Amino acid sequence: MRNIWTIAKREYKxxxxxxxxxxxxxxxxxxxxxxxxxxxxxxxxxxFGMNQAPDATIVTGPMAFMLVFSAPALTMRxxxxxxxxxxxxxxxxxxxxxxxxxxxxxxxxxxFVLTIIGFSLxxxxxxxxxxxxxxxxxxxxxxxxxxxxxxxxxxxxxxxISAMFSNQFAxxxxxxxxxxxLWFLIGIPAQIFFTGGEIFDYLNMNARFYGSLNxxxxxxxxxxxxxxxxxxxxFIGTVSIETRRWR
Amino acid sequence: MIRVSGLTKDYGIRRAVDNxxxxxxxxxxxxxxxxxxxxxxxxxxxxxGYMPPTEGEATVAGFDVVxxxxxxxxxxxxxxxxxxxxxxxxxxxxxKFMADLRHLPxxxxxxxxxxxxxxxxxxxxxxxGNLSKGMRQRVGLAQALLHKPEVLILDEPTIGLDxxxxxxxxxxxxxxxxxxxxxxxxHVLSEAQQLCDRVLIINKGKIAxxxxxxxxxxxxxxxERGMLRVRGEADDLIDKIRKVKGVSNVQPKxxxxxxxxxxxxxxxxxxxxxxxxxxxxxxxEMRPIGMSLEDIFLQLxxxxxxxxxx
Numbered sequence: 001m002r003n004i005w006t007i008a009k010r011e012y013k014x015x016x017x018x019x020x021x022x023x024x025x026x027x028x029x030x031x032x033x034x035x036x037x038x039x040x041x042x043x044x045x046x047x048f049g050m051n052q053a054p055d056a057t058i059v060t061g062p063m064a065f066m067l068v069f070s071a072p073a074l075t076m077r078x079x080x081x082x083x084x085x086x087x088x089x090x091x092x093x094x095x096x097x098x099x100x101x102x103x104x105x106x107x108x109x110x111x112f113v114l115t116i117i118g119f120s121l122x123x124x125x126x127x128x129x130x131x132x133x134x135x136x137x138x139x140x141x142x143x144x145x146x147x148x149x150x151x152x153x154x155x156x157x158x159x160x161i162s163a164m165f166s167n168q169f170a171x172x173x174x175x176x177x178x179x180x181x182l183w184f185l186i187g188i189p190a191q192i193f194f195t196g197g198e199i200f201d202y203l204n205m206n207a208r209f210y211g212s213l214n215x216x217x218x219x220x221x222x223x224x225x226x227x228x229x230x231x232x233x234x235f236i237g238t239v240s241i242e243t244r245r246w247r
Numbered sequence: 248m249i250r251v252s253g254l255t256k257d258y259g260i261r262r263a264v265d266n267x268x269x270x271x272x273x274x275x276x277x278x279x280x281x282x283x284x285x286x287x288x289x290x291x292x293x294x295x296g297y298m299p300p301t302e303g304e305a306t307v308a309g310f311d312v313v314x315x316x317x318x319x320x321x322x323x324x325x326x327x328x329x330x331x332x333x334x335x336x337x338x339x340x341x342x343k344f345m346a347d348l349r350h351l352p353x354x355x356x357x358x359x360x361x362x363x364x365x366x367x368x369x370x371x372x373x374x375x376g377n378l379s380k381g382m383r384q385r386v387g388l389a390q391a392l393l394h395k396p397e398v399l400i401l402d403e404p405t406i407g408l409d410x411x412x413x414x415x416x417x418x419x420x421x422x423x424x425x426x427x428x429x430x431x432x433x434h435v436l437s438e439a440q441q442l443c444d445r446v447l448i449i450n451k452g453k454i455a456x457x458x459x460x461x462x463x464x465x466x467x468x469x470x471e472r473g474m475l476r477v478r479g480e481a482d483d484l485i486d487k488i489r490k491v492k493g494v495s496n497v498q499p500k501x502x503x504x505x506x507x508x509x510x511x512x513x514x515x516x517x518x519x520x521x522x523x524x525x526x527x528x529x530x531x532e533m534r535p536i537g538m539s540l541e542d543i544f545l546q547l548x549x550x551x552x553x554x555x556x557x
Contacts, residue, residue: 002347002350003348006344006347006348007348010336010344014335017335085331085333085334086327086329086331087331087332087333088331089292089297089327089329089331090327090331090332090345090390092296092297093295093296093297093320093323093325093327094320094345094348094349095317095320095321095348095349096348097317245297245298245299246298246299
């Protein structure tokens with residue numbers, strides 16, 4: 001555990017000296033802020049025109065979308081760069097287990113995304129002050145839980161793919177490809193096939209987020225699903241680091 | 248401290264290390280000598296717990312490198328040939344990070360002490376990315392020394408250093424080698440000669456020779472050599488010197504320079520000098536030519552190659 005923390009702490013610090021991480025943060029907040037502002041303008045200019053009062057999902061909805069593209073940018077470097085620079089040899093000869101290295105890397109990126117999520121709480125707080133009787137708190141809790149769970153899963157997929165490459169851009173594009181499939185495309189075959197479509201439905205991340213967590217529904221099965229994807233990603237990442245030793 | 252038996256490593260169909268066996272004791276500096284691609288780095292990587300061997304066994308500080316890899320890694324300090332470092336960290340932060348991974352108590356003090364040992368204490372706050380090759384080499388060495396390892400494995404520790412730094416690093420290694428086990432690889436033969444208690448010559452994945460530098464020299468030479476220089480042409484002198492008792496061979500080199508061989512322990516120099524002067528030549532210079540480890544090395548690897556071809 002101690003090694004995981006040591007590695008995560010280093011990665012977390014490095015994000016704050018990396019221009020890429022700031023750019024990712026900036027884009028996320030620009031998009032979320034823009035959408036938020038549009039909603040507020042809409043609300044203040046035409047308070048009776050809306051069917052429903054705005055809630056925390058005007059932040060978490062676009063944020064989930066943004067994470068599909070930002071998570072690969074944040075994880076691409078993590079293990080691919082260690083291989084390119086040769087520092088993987090340093091890590092693999094230090095008294096650190098392979099899984100500790102992979103989990104530490106993932107946890108560092110997760111902490112960074114948690115920081116972004118933490119900052120994004122500003123928007124619901126503003127909203128809470130503007131509308132009466134305040135935000136739907138259960139919905140906010142559940143949609144933020146959803147964001148945290150999908151971040152964990154996205155970053156874990158990114159780390160596992162970063163472990164397979166020594167070129168960070170290859171890792172970026174493949175991670176993004178996998179996330180685009182799991183987020184946007186996997187719903188399509190479920191509608192085409194009458195039998196066997198359940199598998200695709202089961203894997204559909206998008207439906208599990210927008211269909212339930214982001215609507216205030218906390219299902220144990222969704223939580224288990226995202227945690228399983230996270231664990232699977234970290235496992236694959238560990239295996240692929242282990243196989244590096246044999247080459 | 249290090250026990251290796253029947254160690255073999257294949258990369259696909261290429262055999263990088265072929266059934267090597269050796270041991271190194273505590274307080275010994277063992278040198279790995281060999282051309283590039285001989286299998287030195289591969290052997291060191293196996294011993295440092297980086298990769299498992301294809302066949303054979305190795306124990307370091309009493310632990311098996313495969314099944315007890317973490318225990319091995321705790322007790323080994325390893326400096327890889329490429330000196331990988333996190334260039335986006337300062338020297339101090341980097342070493343502190345490595346100290347934390349090794350769970351060292353008083354990590355910061357240890358980092359300070361080690362930096363002093365390699366003479367980098369005033370560069371602690373500089374970014375590694377801005378350091379010269381020699382400085383990086385020293386940071387790498389500091390990383391390997393941080394936890395006072397029982398076994399130190401150094402892959403080409405002095406490569407890329409300027410002569411002053413080479414001397415410093417060698418002194419550090421010599422100091423450590425008094426109490427601990429040091430395994431170092433080099434292709435600078437004089438380094439092996441100066442630094443190592445014992446030398447393993449590796450070629451094509453096999454051990455070609457193993458002994459102290461002095462013994463290797465003695466056993467392989469078979470004869471001693473000397474050279475002499477006279478004013479003018481020395482062609483007529485060759486036959487005269489050949490007749491001197493004990494001299495086994497004479498060869499002309501450049502103008503006025505002859506090289507002669509004689510049986511070890513039978514000093515013929517006085518007689519050779521007398522003969523030269525008697526023959527009417529002006530003797531300008533005469534000195535023994537020691538056979539260097541370089542010659543031994545070339546001879547050994549050449550023999551090996553000849554065997555392979557035949």
